[in-house]
Amino acid sequence: MGDDTNPDRGDAAMTRRQAVGAFGLVASSAAAASALAASSNAQAAAQGAPARGPASLLYPHESATRASRDLSGLWRFQLDPTDRGEQDRWFVGGLPTPRRIPVPCSWNDLFDDARDYFGTAWYETDFQLDPGWRGRRVCLRFGSAVYRARVWLNGEYLGEHVGGHLPFAFDVSGLAREREPNRLTVSVENKPQLDRVPSIPDPQTARMYQVDYPQTAYDFFPYCGLHRPVVLVSTPDTHVQDVTVTTAFSGATGVVDVAFAVNANWSGPAKLILTGGPRPISVPVTVENGRGAGRLRVDAVRAWSPQDPFLYRLNIRLGGESVIDDYPMKIGVRTVEVRGSEIRLNGKPVFLTGFGKHEDFAIHGKGLDLPVLVRDFELLKWIGANSFRTSHYPYSEEALMLADEYGFLVIAETPGVSLVFMDAPPIIEARYRQLEGALTELVHRDKNHPCVILWSLANEPIPKPFHTVNDIPPGAVETGTKFFQRLFAHARGLDQTRPVALVSVQGGPAEWVGQGDVICANSYNGWYVVSGRIDEAAATLEKEITGLRARHGDKPVIITEFGADAVAGIHAQPPEMWSEDYQADLIEAYWRTLRRHPYVVGAHPWAFADFKTAQSIMRVGSLNQKGVFTRDRRPKLAATRLRSLWKAAQG
Known part of the structure; x- marks a missing residue:
């Protein structure tokens, strides 16, 4: 999944791949991880930033405790048909001869020389941190990169993600500099390979009676690039990292079960709040070792359906009288099941x-x-x-x-x-x-x-x-x-x-x-x-x-x-x-x-x-x-x- 032989990164830099999030990671040694944690957390402490950890993949909804900044816009862009960019350290010195490209977008329809280009291309942009984010956790979230993306911030290798269409994220607390520009560099490639999903026919064994250009195993164009927003996300040091909501009915009452995870194995009080109905519903929850769960019962519930796509608002709030974090999301109360020859929605x-x-x-x-x-x-x-x-x-x-x-x-x-x-x-x-x-x-x-x-x-x-x-x-x-x-x-x-x-x-x-x-x-x-x-x-x-x-x-x-x-x-x-x-x-x-x-x-x-x-x-x-x-x-x-x-x- 990556080149572990790059001498410019070293073991400590390689382990920063662990910041990608829950999935799509490249393993690294425990010793190197310890070395990185010690050096990077010292750097973060010097900036008053939290120690880095796994980045949450939750969608960046904003609240009183959460903020985000969309980095979409015109970035610098350069094709790299000979794959020289890493060897020549473009992630340090900048792209040699860039042109402008919008993000998000595919590159193929924009440039005549890139319509049928599926090799490596480089993206680069600059950003500054919001001064109000000092002391807060900052993550960098990509909605999608097709197909393999490798990411650097200020010349530091963050990691990679293989497979398009799904998000990945990095905790950049302390790495993202305050009061001066930060340079974000991304290489993306969509090379046709036999062992990828989706793949191509094996040219050694597949006897084709119809050859397409480009040759794929599927009937749609293999567009490439940063296809969805790239977002900076600011959260408190202690924050909700994941949420799972399941819903059911008990007569006319809706039953909403919420399980959630908090980083750093935090323990303490929390609250689930559901609004949108006649009155707010609030349930206290005790979080133990980073895990919390609670049940909300919604009388006279409005079931979500195509005829009435009603959405309630759920807030997961950490803390007691003083709110530590507040993650908001919309939910619909509905059930789906297969029964006999039917698919049933809400029965x-x-x-x-x-x-x-x-x-x-x-x-x-x-x-x-x-x-x-x-x-x-x-x-x-x-x-x-x-x-x-x-x-x-x-x-x-x-x-x-x-x-x-x-x-x-x-x-x-x-x-x-x-x-x-x-x-x-x-x-x-x-x-x-x-x-x-x-x-x-x-x-x-x-x-x-x-x-x-x-x-x-x-x-x-x-x-x-x-x-x-x-x-x-x-x-x-x-x-x-x-x-x-x-x-x-x-x-x-x-x-x-x-x-x-x-x-x-x-x-x-x-x-x-x-x-x-x-x-x-x-x-x-x-x-x-x-x-x-x-x-x-x-x-x-x-x-x-x-x-x-x-x-x-x-x-x-x-x-x-x-x-x-x-x-x-x-x-x-x-x-x-x-x-x-x-x-x-x-x-x-x-x-x-x-x-x-x-x-x-x-x-x-x-x-x-x-x-x-x-x-x-x-x-x-x-x-x-x-x-x-x-x-x-x-x-x-x-x-x-x-x-x-x-x-x-x-x-």
Whole structure:
């Protein structure tokens, strides 16, 4: 995960990686850690700063005891195609010939020489500490860096994080200088590697009949960069580090259980306060050795749902008469469970209407774009959707918080897209370790969102890569079965309050998808299969879903992808492939077929909007055009057709 041979850092500097947070760490020796603690804490004490420790990954909500500063803006940026930056110590002397780049954003759509560049690039910015933060703990938090990020502050190596889409943080108390500028330097690379998740086809063994550029194992563009905000967070020395909220009902009373962790094994009084109802509810808690827990009972509770996405405000306050720390967050009181062939929200069955979608927009790439996010949610409401899947990676925390507000039901997915099981065992094991870590980080980050009702562990795992003429090697299905047995067990150990599934490719191994609490399957009859024949596509779908029922018993079924590419403005009568008419008619045929089966509890056309892909003979304009909206969010015929169908189904 990193180069431990750099002579400029030394053992003490290497151990600063421990500040990354709860996950994604690189191990280091206890002796080196002790040396670092002694030297860095002396430096912190000289500045009146707290001794450094693990950084909290909680979202930086502000309160009377907490403050944050968004470092987003125009940073300095430089490509490093020969990987000389570390050797030449750019993190000390500065970037030699930088240009400007916005953060957050992908770099690929901005610069002509970087569109297809996935190697190392460097970011640099300067900041000053707020004078009011003296004596407080200061952490540096990254919302996402794709794919591998290494971070320096004032020439000191902080650590690295491998895997995009999820946050990581460093405690920089004492390292961040007061009354003078601080230089923050970050190297990011997204090199295509066989042992990463997601990965690429093995060029030594995969016999491709279609070659894309760039070649990936998945059908979306591998955008690179700092994709989400970089934030400085100021907290008291003693502070809440983690919170887990679970909710239930006892008749008309809501039951809110809160467990939380405090740094440094602190012990003392605390209080849980819930507001938003007719009156505040307060429960005293005693924290012992850094652990506290309490229960709030909410009479006449307003249950969170798509129809009424009501959010209460929870404050976890440390201290007695004098407040030491106050962490605020919004929560929804709701339950989710699989019972028989139903997914039940608050005890009532739900049917999921919505889409798979992407974090994708012109120029920004996969960088957080709040106006686009709000527009997407407004269009989801307009069309009658109640849900979406975060295909095929974790979406931004801002998207999840907004989904809480709008009342969307979310299938939260890991980055485990197009996993292949014909590769060598060490490669498969390396992918497993990375995916298990990403799943841990995902659940840790999103466990308190009421919108998240289902964890998806992977999308379209396959025995051999797409677009290859290879035979399925012996043992590939069994290897995948064991892989997912481990991953499902890990997921259920992390969170027992939500169902777990994986999304199967059409006709994928039943042994894999059958391990889920819900059967999620993609189906492309009328496009990749029985192309151009809508009536035959519907008949084939009928056989597929009755086959799923026969193989998997009474588990609920969600058809998580179906649809057709449509070039905006192309029409045909009779409908034919690539026309808006064909796309709309095929989606309607799927919808009417699926609704005849009560055990089908969700239908997600692919996709919400057109999105960027690699260059390919299958992708006109390097776009997947299966969106019912164009990439700039103009509705195609399928959007208005779906709106009519979904509004009619809602009565």
